[in-house]
Amino acid sequence: MNKLFKNNSEFNKSSPVKLSSHHLLAIEGMQKTEIKKLLDRADYFANLDKHADTKYLSRYVVLNVFFENSTRTRVSFELAARRLGAEVINISLINSSIKKGESLLDTASTLNAMKPDLLIVRHPHSGAPLLFAEYLSCSIINAGDGRHEHPTQALLDALTIKRRIGYLEGLKISICGDISNSRVARSNIHLLTTMGAEVRCVAPSTLMPSSLEKLGVKCFNDMKEGIKDADVVMLLRLQNERMSGTENPSEREYFNFFGLDETKLSLANPNAVIMHPGPMNRGVEIASALADDANRSLIKTQVEMGVAVRMSIIEALNHSKNKT
Amino acid sequence: MTHSIFKSIKLINPATNFNQKVNVVIQNETIISISKDLNLEKFNRDDQTIIYDCEGLTMSPGIFDMRVNIGKTENLKFTQITAAESGITSMAVLPNQTPKLNNPSIIDHIKRQSEDINLPKVMVYGAATKDLNGLEMSEIGLMSEMGAIGFTNGNKSIKNSLVMRRLMSYATMINRPIIQHAEDEDLSGVNQASTTSIRGEMNEGEISTRLGLIGIPACAEVIMIERDIRLAKLTGAHYHVAHVSTRDAVNVIREAKKSGIKITCDTAPPYFSLNESKLLTYNTAFKLSPPLRSEDDRLAIIEGIQDGTIDAIASDHRARSKDTKAQPFSAASVGASGIETLFSITLDLVHKKIIDINKVISLLTINPSKILGIDSPSLEEEKVADFVVFDENEPHTIKQENLKTSPTPFDGEKIHGKILATYINGQVAFMNKILKNKIIK
Numbered sequence: 001m002n003k004l005f006k007n008n009s010e011f012n013k014s015s016p017v018k019l020s021s022h023h024l025l026a027i028e029g030m031q032k033t034e035i036k037k038l039l040d041r042a043d044y045f046a047n048l049d050k051h052a053d054t055k056y057l058s059r060y061v062v063l064n065v066f067f068e069n070s071t072r073t074r075v076s077f078e079l080a081a082r083r084l085g086a087e088v089i090n091i092s093l094i095n096s097s098i099k100k101g102e103s104l105l106d107t108a109s110t111l112n113a114m115k116p117d118l119l120i121v122r123h124p125h126s127g128a129p130l131l132f133a134e135y136l137s138c139s140i141i142n143a144g145d146g147r148h149e150h151p152t153q154a155l156l157d158a159l160t161i162k163r164r165i166g167y168l169e170g171l172k173i174s175i176c177g178d179i180s181n182s183r184v185a186r187s188n189i190h191l192l193t194t195m196g197a198e199v200r201c202v203a204p205s206t207l208m209p210s211s212l213e214k215l216g217v218k219c220f221n222d223m224k225e226g227i228k229d230a231d232v233v234m235l236l237r238l239q240n241e242r243m244s245g246t247e248n249p250s251e252r253e254y255f256n257f258f259g260l261d262e263t264k265l266s267l268a269n270p271n272a273v274i275m276h277p278g279p280m281n282r283g284v285e286i287a288s289a290l291a292d293d294a295n296r297s298l299i300k301t302q303v304e305m306g307v308a309v310r311m312s313i314i315e316a317l318n319h320s321k322n323k324t
Numbered sequence: 325m326t327h328s329i330f331k332s333i334k335l336i337n338p339a340t341n342f343n344q345k346v347n348v349v350i351q352n353e354t355i356i357s358i359s360k361d362l363n364l365e366k367f368n369r370d371d372q373t374i375i376y377d378c379e380g381l382t383m384s385p386g387i388f389d390m391r392v393n394i395g396k397t398e399n400l401k402f403t404q405i406t407a408a409e410s411g412i413t414s415m416a417v418l419p420n421q422t423p424k425l426n427n428p429s430i431i432d433h434i435k436r437q438s439e440d441i442n443l444p445k446v447m448v449y450g451a452a453t454k455d456l457n458g459l460e461m462s463e464i465g466l467m468s469e470m471g472a473i474g475f476t477n478g479n480k481s482i483k484n485s486l487v488m489r490r491l492m493s494y495a496t497m498i499n500r501p502i503i504q505h506a507e508d509e510d511l512s513g514v515n516q517a518s519t520t521s522i523r524g525e526m527n528e529g530e531i532s533t534r535l536g537l538i539g540i541p542a543c544a545e546v547i548m549i550e551r552d553i554r555l556a557k558l559t560g561a562h563y564h565v566a567h568v569s570t571r572d573a574v575n576v577i578r579e580a581k582k583s584g585i586k587i588t589c590d591t592a593p594p595y596f597s598l599n600e601s602k603l604l605t606y607n608t609a610f611k612l613s614p615p616l617r618s619e620d621d622r623l624a625i626i627e628g629i630q631d632g633t634i635d636a637i638a639s640d641h642r643a644r645s646k647d648t649k650a651q652p653f654s655a656a657s658v659g660a661s662g663i664e665t666l667f668s669i670t671l672d673l674v675h676k677k678i679i680d681i682n683k684v685i686s687l688l689t690i691n692p693s694k695i696l697g698i699d700s701p702s703l704e705e706e707k708v709a710d711f712v713v714f715d716e717n718e719p720h721t722i723k724q725e726n727l728k729t730s731p732t733p734f735d736g737e738k739i740h741g742k743i744l745a746t747y748i749n750g751q752v753a754f755m756n757k758i759l760k761n762k763i764i765k
Contacts (some may be wrong), residue, residue: 028534105650125652126536127606146654148536186536195645210539211530246515 013044016056017053017312023140025135026149027190037157038312042159046308054311055085057318059324063116064090064193066143067092072278072303074280082311086117104128105135112136118317123146126183127269137195139317147181149244153277154187156309158195160302161232164273172269174227175217176202177236177285178260180209181243185236189215198220202226204258206247223258230268234275235260235285251284254282261287265296273298326372327351328750330713331362331764333378338386339702348383350709353750358705368765375764378713383614384685385701386413386444386746388432388591388712389663390658390692391566393479393639396423397645398729400434403663404443406728408753411667411712416696420478421453426451428466435471436479442511442751447473450731452491453503458483461490468498473696474564476503478631479642479658483509492561501562501588501695505616506573512540513615525654527615529598537601537653540615553580556587564695565589567640569614571624578633588695589633592640593669594664594733596625598607602733606655608649609731612640617709626678628686636691639666643729661729665722667714669734671741674716681716711751718742 002051017037027035048054066074073092081088093107104123108131111119118139121129126146133140144150161170174193179185179201192199193216201212202220213219227233237269238254248254255261260274272296274290282288291297328350335358336343347362348355367373394403402418406413406575417434417462419425425434431448438446450472454460466473475495482488482504507514512524526532528539544690549565553576556563568574568591580587594612599619602610610616619637626632642659649656670688676683700709718738744759745752 102650103647103650104655123652125654127654128652130606130648131652146652147537147538183536186534209533210528210541213531215534242522294511 004121009073013040016319017041017316019316019320022317023315024151025129025133025140025142027151027154027194028189030190030194032194033056035158035194038155038309038316039119039159041160041316042155042175042293042305042309042312043163045311046159046305050083054083055083056315057084060312060318061116062086062088062089062118062141063111063246063313064120065093065111066091066123067093067121068126068144069094070143072306073122076306077141077143077310080307084311084314085308086314104131108132108136110321112138112268118242118314120164124156136184139321141313141317143193144183147186148183149190150183150186151187152306153184154173154191155313156302157188157275157277158191159309160298162274162276163305163309164298164301165231171197171231172200173197173232173234174200174202174261174268175234176223176226177192177237177252178207178219180207180217180247181239182236190232193217200226200230202258204248204254210216214229223264224267225266227264230272231273232273233260233265233268235280236277237280237290238284246283251281255284259283259285259287260290261299265290275299275302277302325351327367327640327704328376329362329364329367329373329375330378330383331375333713334382335703336382336682337703338682339385339700342703343648343682345455349701350747350750351584353709355703355707355709357361358703375761376759377722381713381744382597382681382705383711384704384711385711386688386748387411387667388413388692389415389639389641389666389687389702390636390696391592391640391657392663393415393642394418395643395659396422396601400438400446401443404438404440405592407444407663408746409743409746410664411744411746412711413712413746413748413753414447415663416447416449416473416692419449419476420456420480424451424456425449426455428463428470429471431472440629441749443719444648444748444753447471447671447696449474449476449478449503451475452482453487453566453586455482458487461487461494464491464494464500465706466497466635468500472500473698474501474503476566477505479505481505481507481509485551485555489555489559492555492559492563496559496561499697500666501564503564503566504548504552505567505613506545506565507550508544508547511547513538513694514540515667516741523654525757526603527617529600529618531600531603534752535606536655537603541563542570542617542621543572545570545614546576549573549576553585553587560586562586562588567592567595567614567638568625568628568634569595569617570621571610574628574633576684578628578631581633588635590638590692590695591625591629591634592638593666594660596622596629597669597672598622598733606653608651609654609660609733609735611656611658612660612733613658628675630679632716635687635695637666637670637687638692639663640688640703641729644731646730648683649731660733664727664729665732665734667743668722668739668741669737672739675740686693712743712745713745714743715758716741
């Protein structure tokens with residue numbers, strides 16, 4: 001076991017990662033070694049000058065297909081693909097063919113007929129990227145599906161933590177907020193538990209999904225307990241668009257019990273860092289001043305790491321397809 | 325005169341508690357002889373007498389499938405033919421089709437349209453409420469006179485307690501059951517219009533959490549049943565719970581039966597043979613209502629079948645087009661085909677040593693007729709020859725590509741038992757070539 005791990009840590013960061021699949025659909029089921037390699041390679045990209053020549057993927061066509069609004073994720077993927085030299089086409093399908101009644105599979109096979117190398121999909125329905133992967137021949141990256149997973153976000157969060165603290169194993173990480181509706185939470189839970197971190201989930205009981213502890217986490221309804229001695233406090237956005245109005249009395253009540261402020265943060269490890277996948281609601285999930293606290297908030301670093309992580313993934317999927 | 329002779333066949337007839345190897349002779353539409361010793365001389369071999377060597381085969385009354393949805397992908401005749409091929413000789417269709425079965429003339433129309441001496445008999449449930457809206461009672465007395473055998477809102481719960489009370493009370497006058505799809509639809513979120521907000525999609529638990537699908541708590545079923553039991557007690561009505569899927573529901577129904585409430589219930593093959601773990605790949609063939617439940621619930625359904633709490637097994641057939649199923653789970657249609665697998669999946673309970681063959685036949689034949697107050701089929705001399713012939717042990721694998729309706733939740737299932745022939749009014753509605761090959765020349 002140890003020997004294996006040692007070999008992995010000696011992985012050469014300067015070459016692309018080979019994965020067991022040519023899709024990235026979910027973190028659940030991914031091997032620790034694969035995650036580690038992707039993070040190491042992303043770390044390598046993050047250290048490069050942004051003008052460094054990383055155009056390894058010429059004549060590689062990426063379709064950025066978004067069935068749900070997104071700015072940061074779409075742009076981050078686009079930048080990552082462009083830095084690798086790929087051609088990127090952005091397609092927003094929020095209002096077009098869906099409204100015309102075309103089925104998702106027809107849309108997908110139409111796109112597939114244009115022979116892209118990679119489809120990056122965001123979709124409001126959990127599991128939709130799996131359907132794409134089942135029917136299409138190109139690689140698929142899940143850029144967020146419903147309440148299911150957002151694997152690239154979890155990888156960029158892990159890289160952000162690793163670069164700040166140095167390791168993941170044994171860290172106390174509290175994920176706080178709307179766990180129920182969060183794909184970010186699920187991907188992070190799978191990734192961080194796989195990497196050996198101690199993961200705690202903090203949420204009002206109405207936003208805590210059923211049997212969550214079976215995913216290997218500890219669950220708390222009291223934020224003060226949940227972030228005690230935490231090394232990382234990860235906040236989630238209240239996803240009002242996925243709620244029925246029965247989950248939460250009001251934003252101010254939510255902030256009172258589950259918003260991160262100085263008082264609650266004082267219970268965490270004194271060096272604890274703050275993360276948020278964005279977009280954040282200031283004064284709801286997090287006190288505005290904390291979000292801007294350059295010493296503790298890693299929110300901007302997360303965005304920066306997004307590009308490096310996505311470069312490492314796009315490159316790896318290309319590599320994994322060619323070699324299998 | 326036409327005679328069909330089934331030589332050395334095991335005859336199972338639950339109405340008379342009969343299970344013996346005999347020779348059965350059919351003349352035109354009637355069973356004329358059931359005997360241990362067959363005197364072939366009695367029958368003039370010159371006219372149309374066919375003798376089947378039925379060593380190792382079994383005969384029983386035809387299946388009465390008491391819960392069938394005629395969906396957009398089917399028409400009634402197609403479903404009848406498919407049903408005949410699946411060993412079904414009678415079926416009861418739900419009112420939630422297009423157009424809705426909510427008035428006396430359409431009940432009459434469906435009955436006439438389906439009248440074919442050689443196809444399964446179609447019985448009709450009337451819409452309990454006008455337009456299935458759950459708010460006003462429909463003309464259940466007039467529909468009853470036209471032959472509606474019970475009243476239900478189909479795949480939607482009768483939610484309003486006052487409406488349910490009145491329905492039950494009124495139904496006692498016409499002596500018909502009220503059939504409920506038991507689900508607190510506010511709790512399960514299926515009342516929500518949007519498909520992405522909080523519409524329940526599967527059983528709530530670890531798996532719904534992993535998949536990021538919206539859970540329907542198991543108690544959404546029993547909450548409705550508990551309320552209805554109180555109303556059944558208040559009104560004295562016969563209350564029937566359709567497709568029971570949870571342990572709590574089975575427990576509550578068991579207790580209600582003990583206390584003398586007129587309550588009956590059925591379940592469907594997915595609920596005693598599958599559980600929620602089937603959904604782990606987002607396979608929409610398993611998107612059902614009620615949803616596939618936990619393993620513990622599945623075991624409780626089996627216990628309910630064993631101890632008689634569950635009275636009947638129905639297909640809960642709700643075939644869907646491939647297009648509405650080849651969708652992300654949240655957007656896919658609800659329901660699966662069932663008539664083609666009802667017999668073999670239920671017979672599998674015998675091979676798994678859960679119940680005996682007599683019980684299986686009762687659950688599929690006389691029990692549904694008793695619940696709905698219809699003459700129980702019985703295979704006796706001088707009775708009508710409505711029956712099936714099957715091989716209890718014939719091994720085969722259910723494959724979607726071999727079925728006429730989709731999607732089946734049992735694709736790839738290895739089972740034993742096959743329908744070889746279905747007789748309706750003494751006529752062959754379906755015969756497999758295995759039986760044709762057993763004709764003694």
